[in-house]
Amino acid sequence: MAFASDSDDEQALDFPGGMVSYTSEMRFISESQEKRIPCYRVLDDNGEIINGSDLEPGTSVSKEVAVKMYNDMVTLQMMDNIFYEAQRQGRISFYLTSMGEEAISIASAAALSTEDYILPQYREPGVLLWRGFTIQEFANQLFGNKADYGKGRQMPIHYGSNKLNYITISSPIATQLPQAVGVAYSLKMDKKDACVVTYTGDGGTSEGDFHAALNFAAVTDAPVVFICRNNGWAISTNVSEQFRSDGVVVKGQAYGVRSIRVDGNDALAVYSAIHSARKMAISEQRPVLVEALTYRVGHHSTSDDSTNYCKAIQAAEKTEKPPVSDLFSDVYDVPPSNLREQENQLRETINKYPQDYPSDVPV
Ligand SMILES: Cc1ncc(C[n+]2csc(CCOP(=O)(O)OP(=O)(O)O)c2C)c(N)n1
Numbered sequence: 001m002a003f004a005s006d007s008d009d010e011q012a013l014d015f016p017g018g019m020v021s022y023t024s025e026m027r028f029i030s031e032s033q034e035k036r037i038p039c040y041r042v043l044d045d046n047g048e049i050i051n052g053s054d055l056e057p058g059t060s061v062s063k064e065v066a067v068k069m070y071n072d073m074v075t076l077q078m079m080d081n082i083f084y085e086a087q088r089q090g091r092i093s094f095y096l097t098s099m100g101e102e103a104i105s106i107a108s109a110a111a112l113s114t115e116d117y118i119l120p121q122y123r124e125p126g127v128l129l130w131r132g133f134t135i136q137e138f139a140n141q142l143f144g145n146k147a148d149y150g151k152g153r154q155m156p157i158h159y160g161s162n163k164l165n166y167i168t169i170s171s172p173i174a175t176q177l178p179q180a181v182g183v184a185y186s187l188k189m190d191k192k193d194a195c196v197v198t199y200t201g202d203g204g205t206s207e208g209d210f211h212a213a214l215n216f217a218a219v220t221d222a223p224v225v226f227i228c229r230n231n232g233w234a235i236s237t238n239v240s241e242q243f244r245s246d247g248v249v250v251k252g253q254a255y256g257v258r259s260i261r262v263d264g265n266d267a268l269a270v271y272s273a274i275h276s277a278r279k280m281a282i283s284e285q286r287p288v289l290v291e292a293l294t295y296r297v298g299h300h301s302t303s304d305d306s307t308n309y310c311k312a313i314q315a316a317e318k319t320e321k322p323p324v325s326d327l328f329s330d331v332y333d334v335p336p337s338n339l340r341e342q343e344n345q346l347r348e349t350i351n352k353y354p355q356d357y358p359s360d361v362p363v
């Protein structure tokens, strides 16, 4: 049996990737850290800048940029409301809103150059809006008309724009991630002063493509920024059923990718983090992972009814209604005759017209 000694610990193994020190202590690496990775924010709960907060040095947001960010976030909400209603009216076949997640797409777009390539998931039309895609251009795609750049071949919301360096959305989750690394590698070979920014939801990180992409980006030193919108849900699957790790941010380190967790509802924090991430990606030629914590305020899409996976709602819906007799009890110790008469009349009416009364109320 070997005993631990200090001198043991000083010995090291020269192994590909660097020196590995020896230890005679058998210690498994814990599956979790004691404390969760903190979430970077700049604004407090009231939207005021926190004193001494760490905005990236040199990143002051001009009034013009701040106003455009606000305008675009409001425009995105209005656009979502109108197109959502159009879908409900049967005028388009499908729609998906960004409600609750506007700050991630708009503030990240604000921190980029239009030379940077975007490989989106589907909840980032805010980037297009920021870059000047018009409401008419969105509408043309949604209606699949002749003016749609995709010639009506795609489902609604699968936008794309050559002019704006926004690669067309494809439905299969996470395929854009390894593709983004390929695009970033080509920018690297061409020595371009630009990077690739690719988006995924937390659900996308449960796909193999996410893991392949992070590793691929790390080993090719590709200038790509991965932005994960962690809104806690992949349609009806909660993150607790998707992974046991501390969210998504910790996966970066395992692949050798620098990473940060940020408050996705804090537009200034998103702007600052993406501005820094872009600079690191280009000047240091490396990938960066950003996990933005956020909430999906609406349904997943028009094909989904999220009240179905509210557990509370399902349980309440399945529980029997109180019986008819409860309508007449709990007021009088001995019900007066007129009340008993009303109860009898009600029961007779229900017996006569059962189809007009809810079947789940015990008579
Ligand atoms: C490979 C693949 N599997 C399943 C689906 C069906 N699907 C569409 S969206 C979605 C949820 C994705 O969730 P997430 O990545 O967290 O994004 P969010 O919708 O929350 O923005 C799923 C499972 C798909 N499009 N592609």
Ligand SMILES: [K+]
Pocket: 121, 169, 170, 171, 172, 173, 174, 175, 176
């Ligand atoms: K995709």
